[in-house]
Amino acid sequence: MYNQFFVTRDSEIRFFTILAIGLSFLFAISFLLGIEAKTRDASKPTQSASTHFPEVVLQAKSAYVYDARTQTVLYALNENTRIPLASLTKIMSALVASELSPAYGTVKVSREALVVEGDSGLRPGEKWSLKNILDFSLVSSSNDGIRAVALSLGALRSADASDTEIVGDFVRTMNAKAAELDLKNTYFWNETGLDESEYKGGAYGTSKDMTTLLEYIIQYHPELFEATREVETTITSLDNYKHVAKNTNHLVGEIPGLLASKTGFTSTAGGNLIFAFDPELGRPIIITILGSTVEGRFEDAKKLVNATLDYLNNQ
Numbered sequence: 001m002y003n004q005f006f007v008t009r010d011s012e013i014r015f016f017t018i019l020a021i022g023l024s025f026l027f028a029i030s031f032l033l034g035i036e037a038k039t040r041d042a043s044k045p046t047q048s049a050s051t052h053f054p055e056v057v058l059q060a061k062s063a064y065v066y067d068a069r070t071q072t073v074l075y076a077l078n079e080n081t082r083i084p085l086a087s088l089t090k091i092m093s094a095l096v097a098s099e100l101s102p103a104y105g106t107v108k109v110s111r112e113a114l115v116v117e118g119d120s121g122l123r124p125g126e127k128w129s130l131k132n133i134l135d136f137s138l139v140s141s142s143n144d145g146i147r148a149v150a151l152s153l154g155a156l157r158s159a160d161a162s163d164t165e166i167v168g169d170f171v172r173t174m175n176a177k178a179a180e181l182d183l184k185n186t187y188f189w190n191e192t193g194l195d196e197s198e199y200k201g202g203a204y205g206t207s208k209d210m211t212t213l214l215e216y217i218i219q220y221h222p223e224l225f226e227a228t229r230e231v232e233t234t235i236t237s238l239d240n241y242k243h244v245a246k247n248t249n250h251l252v253g254e255i256p257g258l259l260a261s262k263t264g265f266t267s268t269a270g271g272n273l274i275f276a277f278d279p280e281l282g283r284p285i286i287i288t289i290l291g292s293t294v295e296g297r298f299e300d301a302k303k304l305v306n307a308t309l310d311y312l313n314n315q
Helices: 002-041 086-100 130-140 143-153 163-180 207-220 222-229 296-314
Strands: 062-067 072-077 106-108 127-129 203-205 232-236 242-246 258-266 270-277 285-292
Touching (some): 062 207, 072 207, 086 130, 086 143, 086 163, 086 207, 086 222, 106 130, 127 130, 130 222, 130 232, 207 285, 270 296, 285 296
Antiparallel strands (some): 062 072, 232 242, 258 270
């Protein structure tokens, strides 16, 4: 009887020991899988999406390098982190305006448009073609130019709308377009990108979303950003006033095969920069830099352009 008792007891001990080991093993696997999932969800600092892309150290909080022809992500740094967009907002403003009105449509610069921060030399009552004022506003990052566009094209069906309602309608159209393009982490509070307050930006988005937006424009509206390839351009309004637009992108003359570019800076956003270039025939590369500094965005851009060229040469 004693022997049978000990045999039974030993069997129970072995059973519970094996059970405990098994449960511990399953718990360990579950824990490790949880860590792996979290790691995938969080963007790693200076993470190269392509294992062959050269390592770079940036000042930016977020960056993205995308090969539009092969639809390959070459480099990603916190690409899904929402950051104030500053004047990159004007990319969506220009796109929406171009879809609301033909290029030859007329935009009148009202006194209300000139109240916005920044003086671009526009005259009250001056008339422009939509194409020319968009060219001027994108190259020089003109806030009053974009505000004039919003006031001319917003709430077209409501003749008695106030200026605030007109601009609000235009911004709602911008957000509707963002939803249409599946820019899930992008939202616009105004049409210029100017900070709403000391702590609140005028728009928020991610480097991945901004890349998607510029890719769409290059594919369907390539003419929209042609003027941003120039270091400086002179544009004449319909009233025959000449305006010189100096490009806010200091690297325009240094980027090979530049297709489009836009800068942005506010105290909330820091220094932003997005551009597309074609180092080979028919291979657009889009680079987006968010949350850098005024000069750091250009230094970051040089590093990413050089790294991209090295990557392509090694291929």
